[in-house]
Amino acid sequence: xxxxxxxxxxxxxxxxxxxxxxxxxxxxxxxxxSAELVEHLFLPAxxxxxxxxxxxxxxxxxxxxxxxxxxxxxxxxxxxxPGGDIGELAVNGTVNDVAMAGAVPLYVSVAFILEEGxxxxxxxxxxxxxxxxxEHAGVQLITGDTKVVDRGHGDGIYINTTGIGVxxxxxxxxxxxxxxGDTVLVSGTIGDHGxxxxxxxxxxxxxxxxxxxxxxLNHMVAALLDAKIDVRAxxxxxxxxxxxxxxxxxxxxxxxxxxxxxxxxxxxxxxAACEMLGMDPFYVANEGKMVVVVPAEQAExxxxxxxxxxxxEKAVAIGEIVAGHPGIVxxxxxxxxxxxxxxxxxxxxxxxx
Numbered sequence: 001x002x003x004x005x006x007x008x009x010x011x012x013x014x015x016x017x018x019x020x021x022x023x024x025x026x027x028x029x030x031x032x033x034s035a036e037l038v039e040h041l042f043l044p045a046x047x048x049x050x051x052x053x054x055x056x057x058x059x060x061x062x063x064x065x066x067x068x069x070x071x072x073x074x075x076x077x078x079x080x081x082p083g084g085d086i087g088e089l090a091v092n093g094t095v096n097d098v099a100m101a102g103a104v105p106l107y108v109s110v111a112f113i114l115e116e117g118x119x120x121x122x123x124x125x126x127x128x129x130x131x132x133x134x135e136h137a138g139v140q141l142i143t144g145d146t147k148v149v150d151r152g153h154g155d156g157i158y159i160n161t162t163g164i165g166v167x168x169x170x171x172x173x174x175x176x177x178x179x180x181g182d183t184v185l186v187s188g189t190i191g192d193h194g195x196x197x198x199x200x201x202x203x204x205x206x207x208x209x210x211x212x213x214x215x216x217l218n219h220m221v222a223a224l225l226d227a228k229i230d231v232r233a234x235x236x237x238x239x240x241x242x243x244x245x246x247x248x249x250x251x252x253x254x255x256x257x258x259x260x261x262x263x264x265x266x267x268x269x270x271x272a273a274c275e276m277l278g279m280d281p282f283y284v285a286n287e288g289k290m291v292v293v294v295p296a297e298q299a300e301x302x303x304x305x306x307x308x309x310x311x312x313e314k315a316v317a318i319g320e321i322v323a324g325h326p327g328i329v330x331x332x333x334x335x336x337x338x339x340x341x342x343x344x345x346x347x348x349x350x351x352x353x
Contacts, residue, residue, distance in 0.1 A: 028148025050142035068103035083212030087126035091133035094163035099218035103165030115154030137216035175252035191284035215288030259319035
């Protein structure tokens with residue numbers, strides 16, 4: 001039994017699975033071992049009417065209108081980290097990508113690339129984590145695939161997910177909609193996920209363990225749209241962190257962004273880890289935060305809505321959109337100076353999602 005209660009002891013599967021506690025090449029070969037893995041691990045976790053047929057594709061009826069679709073791959077190391085694991089991260093990341101378009105996420109597909117030798121009980125725990133994340137987000141995992149690669153060629157598990165959601169009538173959220181005078185909001189502390197990963201890798205210890213912020217944000221997004229907030233742009237600042245997201249918005253709308261660096265919410269342990277490792281929280285990845293740009297007159301209402309959600313309790317306004325220095329993000333420092341916050345050439349933190 002795993003730490004979260006996942007177990008293979010109660011499975012009613014044939015002998016081969018019980019005789020093979022680890023992933024072997026046959027689990028990706030399309031034969032009996034593949035069928036057993038699907039029947040006794042994946043189906044019980046993700047059971048729904050679309051999966052039951054086990055066809056090559058799922059057929060679903062979507063409400064008439066526009067859909068949003070996103071796909072992503074997850075290769076995080078370590079695959080289990082403080083606050084989550086690669087499975088939960090995969091579901092939440094894809095749900096958030098769809099939600100940032102203003103869509104209601106509905107369905108997710110999943111493809112597993114498994115390394116020969118991976119423990120099946122660890123895979124079971126990851127699958128259960130995915131199932132819980134999907135249930136919380138209100139989405140269904142309706143189709144998938146599994147491949148197995150030779151030992152030493154897969155780092156245990158890689159996961160690819162694709163999400164589909166439906167947009168409401170009249171919703172048109174895009175960075176190009178941003179205009180001077182708008183307010184920039186962030187839903188909570190930045191840098192949590194990246195520093196959770198790095199603290200494990202580097203063996204850093206603080207007075208409290210840094211937890212990943214991996215979470216599905218679609219319910220908070222729905223609350224903003226239900227309240228008729230005129231959301232100009234939304235982004236989840238993952239790889240490249242807040243800096244990459246703000247620069248993307250500035251360039252898409254040909255506007256400038258001014259951020260009050262003092263107002264940035266950064267957890268004390270995250271700030272300490274960044275200082276120790278010589279990193280800037282602006283560039284550290286998040287997996288459960290969102291940047292929202294709204295008209296200034298709606299900023300307080302939007303903040304109240306975000307703070308009413310557990311995931312947005314620490315939401316704050318961090319800056320404004322300006323007409324000057326188009327395409328450039330600047331931060332006002334504590335001493336009154338300004339500095340340019342550009343995007344990085346490469347990745348500051350590899351393999352964090």
